[in-house]
Amino acid sequence: MSRPAVPKANTEALLREGTPMTRPRVLLAEDHPIVAQGVRSLLAADFDLLEVAEDGHAMVEAAHRLLPDVVVADISMPSLNGIEALAAMRRDGLWIPVVFLSMHREVAYVRRALEAGAAGYVLKQAATTELLQGVRSALEGGTFVSPAIAGQVFEVMKRGPATSSDPVGGLTLRQLEILRMLAEGLSAKEIAAKTDISPRTVEFHKYQMMEALHAKRSVDLVRFAIRHGIAER
Missing domain, CATH: 1.10.10.10 (Winged helix-like DNA-binding domain superfamily/Winged helix DNA-binding domain)
Structure with a gap:
C-alpha cells in the first residue's frame, strides 16, 4: 500500500536556520484527558508532545499551525471525527502522517482509516506495546496496523476500495x-x-x-x- 511521501519541510527549515535537531514532534488529538495523559507518558521518552487537540477541527487547525512530524489521533471525537479531520488535512495539502489510536477493532473502521491515508492504526488496548512502533513506522514512511487485526484488515483491503454497491461501503x-x-x-x-x-x-x-x-x-x-x-x- 503506497502513500504520498512525507515532506521534509520541518527538518529542512531547521537546518537552514542552523537550529539543533530536536526529537520528533507529535500532535495528539484525543478528547479524553485520562487517555491523553497515558499517551503523553508513552511518548515522553522519545518524542516531544506539542499539544493535545480535543476534537477534529482543533486537530486540523493545530496541524496547520504547528506542522508536527506526526499526528496521533483518536477516531471517535466530537464535532469532527479523526478520519474526517485526516481527509480535511489531505485536501489542504498537509501530508503529515497520521496514526490512529482507537478502541474500534472492526474492519470497517480500519479500512476507512487506511483508505483516507492513515499511516497507522493501533488498538488502544495494545498501545503500551504498539504505539511507539506505529509512530516510528509512520515517520519512516511505512504503514502499521496492530497485529491482532492486520491479517483480517489486509485480506479485506485486497478486494479493493469500498464502493457504494458494498452495503458497508455505502454507509458514512x-x-x-x-x-x-x-x-x-x-x-x-x-x-x-x-x-x-x-x-x-x-x-x-x-x-x-x-x-x-x-x-x-x-x-x-x-x-x-x-x-x-x-x-x-
Missing part, C-alpha cells in the same frame, strides 16, 4: 458509529450524548440506514452490524 462514518452503538444497546438519547448530535439526528441516520439496507426492524440493523464486523456479537 457517522452512520457506522451510530450503527455500532445501536448494536451495543444504546438508546438514541445516549448515542446523541456520545456523538454531540441531537437525538432527532440519530433517528434520522437510523432511518436512512434502514432504507439503504432494506431493514424492517431495529434488530435487522443489529444483525447486519454483527454480520459485517461493525459490532461484536
